[in-house]
Amino acid sequence: xxxxxxxxxxxxxxxxxxxxxxxxxxxxxxxxxxxxxxxxxxxxxxxxxxxxxxxxxxxxxxxxxxxxxxxxxxxxxxxxxxxxxxxxxxxxxxxxxxxxxxxxxxxxxxxxxxxxxxxx
Amino acid sequence: xxxxxxxxxxxxxxxxxxxxxxxxxxxxxxxxxxxxxxxxxxxxxxxxxxxxxxxxxxxxxxxxxxxxxxxxxxxxxxxxxxxxxxxxxxxxxxxxxxxxxxxxxxxx
Numbered sequence: 442x443x444x445x446x447x448x449x450x451x452x453x454x455x456x457x458x459x460x461x462x463x464x465x466x467x468x469x470x471x472x473x474x475x476x477x478x479x480x481x482x483x484x485x486x487x488x489x490x491x492x493x494x495x496x497x498x499x500x501x502x503x504x505x506x507x508x509x510x511x512x513x514x515x516x517x518x519x520x521x522x523x524x525x526x527x528x529x530x531x532x533x534x535x536x537x538x539x540x541x542x543x544x545x546x547x548x549x550x551x552x553x554x555x556x557x558x559x560x561x
Numbered sequence: 562x563x564x565x566x567x568x569x570x571x572x573x574x575x576x577x578x579x580x581x582x583x584x585x586x587x588x589x590x591x592x593x594x595x596x597x598x599x600x601x602x603x604x605x606x607x608x609x610x611x612x613x614x615x616x617x618x619x620x621x622x623x624x625x626x627x628x629x630x631x632x633x634x635x636x637x638x639x640x641x642x643x644x645x646x647x648x649x650x651x652x653x654x655x656x657x658x659x660x661x662x663x664x665x666x667x668x669x
Contacts, residue, residue, distance in 0.1 A: 485661075541609070
């Protein structure tokens with residue numbers, strides 16, 4: 442069974458750093474793109490970027506580039522989303538999602554989400 | 562980057578048909594997928610490749626695309642179809658993805 446299991450709820454202060462994770466199982470991790478999606482409270486879905494764990498090729502939404510880092514560790518089949526300095530506006534639910542490789546461009550499996558609250 | 566625009570909200574009577582649209586320039590060249598999100602849950606894909614249904618998605622949900630507009634149709638809406646729906650497609654560069662603004666579907 443394909444699963445994406447994300448790390449738990451985080452509460453942080455502005456300026457702190459954070460790395461959240463997305464543990465994949467049930468498929469060949471290196472062969473599928475993994476994306477990250479933000480959902481701010483009461484708002485819609487925003488595509489942040491994605492990574493191909495096989496060669497670490499990474500694509501960023503220009504709106505997020507420079508503020509977050511997407512990475513992956515093939516040895517433990519885990520993808521990451523990282524901030525060096527959090528802002529209150531980073532408060533949101535974050536989802537990881539696997540991009541299908543059948544030739545169609547869509548996200549077929551999603552993690553359960555990681556809720557991040559940034560507050561002083 | 563491209564934008565995908567959806568109507569914010571629509572309502573449909575139980576058992577009736579509702580169509581949700583998604584407009585954007587990139588849809589002329591790239592296929593759309595649709596995601597259903599219920600409160601407190603992660604999104605679930607209901608349509609990909611403009612009109613393909615993943616296994617387990619009821620056949621009352623269908624998709625189509627023409628020009629710069631992709632559509633999701635629910636024929637014979639059920640109470641469990643009440644949710645937010647988001648379209649998604651690659652942008653004009655082909656290297657990025659973009660989500661639509663989302664449509665809240667209420668089943669009356």
